[in-house]
Amino acid sequence: MSITNIDVTLRDGGYRNGFTFPDGYAGEHARLSVKAGFDWVEIAYRNGSFNPAISRGMTGLGPNDYIAEIADIIGAEHIGLILHPANITSGDLQECYTAGARLVRMCLSVTDPGPGLRYVSEAREMGFAVCVNFTRASRLDARSLVDLSSRSAESGANAIYLADSNGSMQPGEVSRRVTLVQDVSGLDVGFHAHNNLGLALANSLAAAHAGAAWMDSSILGMGKGSGNLISEQWIAHLERHHSDPGVFDLGALLDLSAHLRDSVPESTPVLPHTDLLLGRFDLSVEHSDRVSADRRSQVHVARELGRLAVA
C-alpha cells in the first residue's frame, strides 16, 4: 500500500481558529510535518473558502509571501493549496506557482464544473500536480460521479478526491465509490474524511483497501466541526503495517502533535453533538443553525432536515 499523504491541518483546521495561527506556527508545523513523513502540506485556501467571508486569515487567503515563506522551509515540492474556482483567476495560479506551490486541489462545483476543469488543465500545463475534489460526495449519485470523473480525467487531473464533507459516509459506501471513480477515470483516487460519526479512520481504511492512493489527515484531527482523519492514528497505522523503515518518523509526528496542542487551543479534540447529528442525517454545516440547543428538538429537526435534503 503506497499512499500519498496530505497534511490538511493548516487549511481545514483553520475553520476552528479563523484561519489564524500564531506567528511562526505554520513554518514550524510544515517542517515537522515533512519530517514526520507527509508528502504534501496543504498550507491554505487561496482567496478564501467556499464562503470567503469566513476565511480571511492567513491560511484562508494563502497570499504569495506566505507561500514563499513556507516554501523556503520545506521546499516547493511539498507545498499544496486548495482552490475554489469562483475565488481565483489564472493569474492566481501563476502567482502560486511562482511563489513556490507545486500542488493544487480544485473544488469542483457539481452544477457548474466547467470553470474548475478549465483551471485544472491550466494548472497542469503550468507544472502543478492537480487533484480534483468532489465535495459532499455523499450527495452525489452514481451518474454524477461517473460524469464528473470522466470529465476530470479528460481535463488532465492527476487524481480525484472524494470529500465526505458531511461526515455521513459509511465504509462500504466509501469503498464502492472509490472503486467506481477509479474504474471510470483511470486516475488515482483520494479520500478526505470528516469525523462526525467517528468513522474517519474506518472510512479511510475502507478507501485504502479499495485502492485509494491519496489520503488527507490533520494533526489531532483539527478540522471543521468534528474534524478530519487524525494523522497520529493514520500514520501509526501506515508505519506499523504498510511502510518501509524510515518512511515515517513517529517521534517527529508526536512532536508536531504536542506543538499544535500547546500552541493552538482550538486544536483540542471535540465531539460536538450538532456535528454528530449533521453526520447522522447527512446534512451540511449550513444546517447547523437550524439545529437548536435542546437535544430532543435537535434530533427532531435534524431528522426533518435530513428527509427534506433527500427529497
Added chain:
Amino acid sequence: MSITNIDVTLRDGGYRNGFTFPDGYAGEHARLSVKAGFDWVEIAYRNGSFNPAISRGMTGLGPNDYIAEIADIIGAEHIGLILHPANITSGDLQECYTAGARLVRMCLSVTDPGPGLRYVSEAREMGFAVCVNFTRASRLDARSLVDLSSRSAESGANAIYLADSNGSMQPGEVSRRVTLVQDVSGLDVGFHAHNNLGLALANSLAAAHAGAAWMDSSILGMGKGSGNLISEQWIAHLERHHSDPGVFDLGALLDLSAHLRDSVPESTPVLPHTDLLLGRFDLSVEHSDRVSADRRSQVHVARELGRLAVA
C-alpha cells in the same frame, strides 16, 4: 444485526477519576443510559479491578448498597458487574444477586482459568447472565483461544468477550478471532474495544460484521487511557442502519453525554501519546512508566518493549 449493548462508562471510565463519580451521578447516568437504549449498565467492579489497590472508589468496589440503589432506579434486569476471580468469593456472587445485579462478567486468567470458570458455573446456577472476558486478546494465540473458548462453553457461560485491552488490534484480526471463538464455543461473542490507535469503532464494526452479538461502549469513550468505543457514535450507527424505530433514543443519549461532560471533568476526550504508542507496539498499561516524557525516546523504548513482549 441485533446487538446487546453494555454501557461500561461507570466502570471503565473509573480509571480516569479514581472510580469516584459525584454524589447521585451514577443513578442519573444509569437512568439515561437505559432510556437511550442500553441493555445493561455495568455499574462497577466488585472488590476492585485487576489491581485492587488503584480501584477503591464506589465503581471500583461495587458494594451491596450501591448495587441496590441503582437497581431501584433502572431495575435489576439492567444491572451488570465485572469481576476478577481473585477478588471475590461465592458469597460475593450471592450478595450481588440479592442486591439486584443480573449480569456478571468474569475476567479470565489465561494462566489459571479454573477458578474463574468455577464462578461462571456458580453464577449461572444462581440465575445470572454470565459473560467470560478474555482480556489482552491481542496476546492470545489461536490455540489458547480455542482452549479457553471450549472450557468457557462447558462452564455454562452465555457469551465470550474479546477485550482488546492494549488497543492494538486491527479490524481483520478482530474479525478472524470473533469467528474462531464463535465456531469453537457456539456461544455469543462480544467485543470490548480500546481506542489507543483510534480503531475502536472500526474494530467494533468488524466484530459486528463477523457476527459479534454483544458490544461494550462508554459515553464520550470515557475509559482507561485513550478510552473505549464511543457510545454516541456506535449508537448513532446502530440507530441509523440496524434498528427498529424506538429501540434507541438519540435525545436521551445526547442528554447523557452532556450530563457526563458537565459533571465529570475527567470525561474530556483525549489522545494521549503514551497510549498511542502502547497500542502501536501492543503493550499493556503496565509499561506506561517505562515510556518516558521525551517523544523520540518514547518511540524507541516502546519499540524495544514491543520486541521483548513478542519474544
